[in-house]
Amino acid sequence: LGAIRLAALPASETRTFGFHRAEVFASLINGTSIFLIAGGIFYEASGRLVHPEKVNSLPMLVIATLGLIMNLLSASALHEHSHDDLNVRSAFLHVIGDAAASLGVIIGGVIMYYSDWYILDAIISIGIGCVVFYGAWRVLRESTHILLEGVPRGMKVSEVADNIRSVEGVRDIHHLNIWSICSHIVALSAHLDVQPEFKGRQAKLLHAVEHMLQEKYHITHTTLQVECTHCIAGPVIKRFSHRSRQSHCNH
Template sequence: MNRHHNHGHAYVVSRHKEVGRLKWVLTITLVFMVAEIVGGFFSRSLALLADAGHMFTDVAALSLSLFAMRLAQRPPSKTKTFGYVRLEILAALINGATLLVIAGLILIEAWQRLRSPVEINGIMMLSIAILGLGVNVVGAALLRSHAHDNLNVRGAYLHVLGDLLGSVGAIVAGVIILTTGWAPADPIISVVIALLILYGAWKLVREAAEVLLEAVPTHVDMDVVLDALRSIEGL
């Protein structure tokens, strides 16, 4: 009984930590998004406004994760005997699908820029990318410890990680553009980042779908389970 109580208490504590960290990441992401919108407006930088749009998807994903976690705490009802726990898995599926769309849009934009290069302000790009990297490192660090145990948190974590990779790529591209003036560095690095996002998002979508379909977990060998059941006397 005591063990069950301790386990329940540990779960509640872990849940509060997850919610608290998601709130922190949502706050700093929202603040940075507003800063990018203001900076893009006054500097007339389309790149800053475009990145602010990407950050908006992160804000939406984090908000969805928090909303799902709150709904998941509702008790079961007559019509929903299992409760609302699977809303978190559904949120993870939606976040993963959103990432797939974002990666696809990045690939399309990169292809267009390779065909028709545009002039890029390397100094502004590099400055914002460095600031964005700091914000995303903090966000990723806050969510990383809970991303292994909770698919919903992992979806939010992958959104932040995608932005982090974007910041790193933008820094590399900014340095190349400033030192060599070679504009295609920006779309080429964007393609690499998009492919990394696609890989992580596909894994998340597949895992969430398997949970919703009640598939056998990948770490469970059904032959071993059946052998164990057959060995039970009287079964």
């Protein structure tokens, strides 16, 4: 909730993109904590697997049932926004994992109540740990991908470049960069080599490219540099290089 409020703050002179990535950092922290929780579950389960302990099944069933109800209510409230907000998605996966854990505990509790097969407690815990671990891995993978300026998943740079070239007046494209500011804001920058006869109609051409990007890829933040002469040939994706440390020290 704090990350959502922070992300809503306006941009400033020191943070021109605003605080949108607060949700990504929150997801990274959330995913890391869930990952550690999974490790703790595996550790505790391994001990009970070797030395099963008697479980008081009835209180466990009552607590697990209450937990399942609360987690399902939380999941239903988060589900609507879990597809377009990474922070909400991480919270949604968290409560879904908890709900699955509660369901597993209920099933195990019923079996142990009638059979005294207490090793099942450790087996269920390992299963719960696997579910929690998988959810944590997904959140960590997505948040790290965004923080490393990765191209949004499911989007192909070559396909975007071809669609830009298909706009009337665009001869070629290079220095193309696509990245996610957060889970629901995608940015793009590129150099467009336009045909000479479109030199006086650059505004219309740019509008056509921006409209296509928004309609097909939901890219709403674009920075396009128009060039009316052939640039030095180069790859579509520009390679960035670190400034020489020696040069930096000399200055």
